[in-house]
Amino acid sequence: xxxxxxxxxxxxxxxxxxxxxxxxxxxxxxxxxxxxxxxxxxxxxxxxxxxxxxxxxxxxxxxxxxxxxxxxxxxxxxxxxxxxxxxxxxxxxxxxxxxxxxxxxxxxxxxxxxxxxxxxxxxxxxxxxxxxxxxxxxxxxxxxxxxxxxxxxxxxxxxxxxxxxxxxxxxxxxxxxxxxxxxxxxxxxxxxxxxxxxxxxxxxxxxxxxxxxxxxxxxxxxxxxxxxxxxxxxxxxxxxxxxxxxxxxxxxxxxxxxxxxxxxxxxxxxxxxxxxxxxxxxxxxxxxxxxxxxxxxxxxxxxxxxxxxxxxxxxxxxxxx
Amino acid sequence: xxxxxxxxxxxxxxxxxxxxxxxxxxxxxxxxxxxxxxxxxxxxxxxxxxxxxxxxxxxxxxxxxxxxxxxxxxxxxxxxxxxxxxxxxxxxxxxxxxxxxxxxxxxxxxxxxxxxxxxxxxxxxxxxxxxxxxxxxxxxxxxxxxxxxxxxxxxxxxxxxxxxxxxxxxxxxxxxxxxxxxxxxxxxxxxxxxxxxxxxxxxxxxxxxxxxxxxxxxxxxxxxxxxxxxxxxxxxxxxxxxxxxxxxxxxxxxxxxxxxxxxxxxxxxxxxxxxxxxxxxxxxxxxxxxxxxxxxxxxxxxx
Numbered sequence: 001x002x003x004x005x006x007x008x009x010x011x012x013x014x015x016x017x018x019x020x021x022x023x024x025x026x027x028x029x030x031x032x033x034x035x036x037x038x039x040x041x042x043x044x045x046x047x048x049x050x051x052x053x054x055x056x057x058x059x060x061x062x063x064x065x066x067x068x069x070x071x072x073x074x075x076x077x078x079x080x081x082x083x084x085x086x087x088x089x090x091x092x093x094x095x096x097x098x099x100x101x102x103x104x105x106x107x108x109x110x111x112x113x114x115x116x117x118x119x120x121x122x123x124x125x126x127x128x129x130x131x132x133x134x135x136x137x138x139x140x141x142x143x144x145x146x147x148x149x150x151x152x153x154x155x156x157x158x159x160x161x162x163x164x165x166x167x168x169x170x171x172x173x174x175x176x177x178x179x180x181x182x183x184x185x186x187x188x189x190x191x192x193x194x195x196x197x198x199x200x201x202x203x204x205x206x207x208x209x210x211x212x213x214x215x216x217x218x219x220x221x222x223x224x225x226x227x228x229x230x231x232x233x234x235x236x237x238x239x240x241x242x243x244x245x246x247x248x249x250x251x252x253x254x255x256x257x258x259x260x261x262x263x264x265x266x267x268x269x270x271x272x273x274x275x276x277x278x279x280x281x282x283x284x285x286x287x288x289x290x291x292x293x294x295x296x297x298x299x300x301x302x303x304x305x306x307x308x309x310x311x312x313x314x315x316x317x318x319x320x321x
Numbered sequence: 322x323x324x325x326x327x328x329x330x331x332x333x334x335x336x337x338x339x340x341x342x343x344x345x346x347x348x349x350x351x352x353x354x355x356x357x358x359x360x361x362x363x364x365x366x367x368x369x370x371x372x373x374x375x376x377x378x379x380x381x382x383x384x385x386x387x388x389x390x391x392x393x394x395x396x397x398x399x400x401x402x403x404x405x406x407x408x409x410x411x412x413x414x415x416x417x418x419x420x421x422x423x424x425x426x427x428x429x430x431x432x433x434x435x436x437x438x439x440x441x442x443x444x445x446x447x448x449x450x451x452x453x454x455x456x457x458x459x460x461x462x463x464x465x466x467x468x469x470x471x472x473x474x475x476x477x478x479x480x481x482x483x484x485x486x487x488x489x490x491x492x493x494x495x496x497x498x499x500x501x502x503x504x505x506x507x508x509x510x511x512x513x514x515x516x517x518x519x520x521x522x523x524x525x526x527x528x529x530x531x532x533x534x535x536x537x538x539x540x541x542x543x544x545x546x547x548x549x550x551x552x553x554x555x556x557x558x559x560x561x562x563x564x565x566x567x568x569x570x571x572x573x574x575x576x577x578x579x580x581x582x583x584x585x586x587x588x589x590x591x592x593x594x595x596x597x598x599x600x601x602x603x604x605x606x607x608x609x610x611x612x613x614x615x616x617x618x619x620x621x622x623x624x
Binding site: 003004007014016130132136138140142317320 | 405425426429432
């Protein structure tokens with residue numbers, strides 16, 4: 001098996017399309033990091049002075065009524081000045097927490113997932129397209145071994161590539177925050193790394209799923225078509241059928257990468273008629289629900305296991321052209 | 322049983338199609354003894370390639386049994402695949418890799434050293450072009466690369482499906498000599514080909530199938546049969562025809578006599594004072610046998 005995995009790793013290394021996709025998996029996150037670093041660059045003294053000069057009235061209004069400006073009641077004039085300057089320059093302060101919750105973190109995961117999935121499906125789709133799969137089986141007829149060796153190679157490459165890129169990405173953001181002398185809460189780097197590695201694990205699983213689907217459909221185009229169809233139609237169908245938001249694919253990705261996420265449910269109309277002493281949670285009036293990492297992993301894990309099962313059975317039984 | 326390298330019994334393959342099930346191979350009993358070159362003949366669509374693909378584990382048989390070197394196929398195939406080299410239909414390699422890279426991947430999968438690749442490349446005459454991309458190869462070069470791939474295993478059994486497709490006359494002759502040499506060195510070769518003259522020149526035995534069924538099998542000289550006709554030359558052909566017909570021989574106007582008694586033929590003509598200038602046995606060739614056996618079976622079954 002080790003020998004076969006080695007052969008598949010070499011085959012991956014010699015496939016130009018795979019190398020291009022893996023290169024893009026490095027370049028695009030690097031560009032995203034560069035864009036975040038640039039778009040959050042510190043505001044110069046001159047820019048601050050200009051904004052303060054042009055918005056003095058707003059700053060004093062903010063100092064009197066901080067909540068109107070989205071700030072806590074305790075916010076002082078400096079906090080108001082920072083807020084007004086940020087609004088006017090469009091430049092927020094770089095923050096690891098912000099990048100994880102609503103910033104570029106999910107974007108990097110999406111890019112990595114798409115590219116390693118494409119690399120996996122292109123890699124094995126080429127074997128079917130060129131007919132070289134049958135040639136390989138003339139040298140190793142145990143089909144499960146061939147399937148497994150290719151799966152291990154794809155998984156290894158996807159895992160190493162996405163883990164390295166994620167690590168490099170979050171280290172870059174952390175280093176930039178530190179270099180700008182911005183506050184970093186305890187454990188922020190650890191949390192960001194864990195976020196990145198969960199994202200890498202998700203991307204790896206997607207690559208393995210893409211590989212398994214391509215071994216099932218024997219075509220890169222068919223796999224991409226099916227995945228595109230599921231991505232577009234899946235959410236619509238779930239929403240149309242009124243199935244709970246916890247079944248939405250993107251919510252489950254979020255649950256995996258963010259180590260749990262929140263979604264909203266409809267609450268009874270009576271919940272909107274507040275009564276004194278009402279316990280909204282106990283009455284079922286809390287509209288938020290928690291989707292755990294385990295639930296998200298179970299959602300995608302089930303799909304992955306089913307796909308792998310169908311793929312292996314199909315590859316073992318069907319005639320190879 | 323074990324002195325047969327290839328053995329099938331009641332082999333059957335059906336394909337499900339829009340118009341129902343189609344039988345490609347129908348109760349085929351095939352026996353290929355060890356050593357020599359065995360021709361595997363049949364019209365297009367007769368089931369040759371399907372049979373080969375089943376033997377190599379690329380397609381599942383619907384019914385029947387197959388054995389290679391005494392091992393059941395497909396369950397025992399991993400035990401003997403290292404002794405089998407095969408080219409099935411057209412060569413199939415990764416087009417963006419070089420010929421050498423394609424061979425290296427296959428060699429590594431069986432633990433063969435890189436030197437085997439160089440030897441195989443040299444054997445098939447691809448030296449100097451092995452570092453070109455496969456997609457830049459001519460059909461003949463692709464065919465040579467496929468044969469080189471079979472040599473990586475130093476096989477005891479070679480299964481070649483139309484190996485001279487796309488080769489120029491010199492290439493065909495080269496491959497023919499290679500196949501003949503392999504057969505003489507003890508390697509068993511199963512050669513599927515449409516070029517019957519080529520098969521007759523190279524093969525010691527042959528199997529002919531049509532519509533997925535066995536039509537004939539045996540040594541090539543047995544299949545072709547003993548001569549039962551002779552071409553006669555005489556100074557006065559008209560007189561020779563009359564003399565032979567008077568003696569009860571069946572004679573065509575161009576003096577081909579159907580008989581298995583050539584001595585009596587010469588005695589008859591001598592007695593009539595006609596002295597022979599030619600007496601040549603008219604042999605059937607494999608093509609005639611093939612056409613007789615397969616008449617009406619073309620495109621009967623799918624490959």
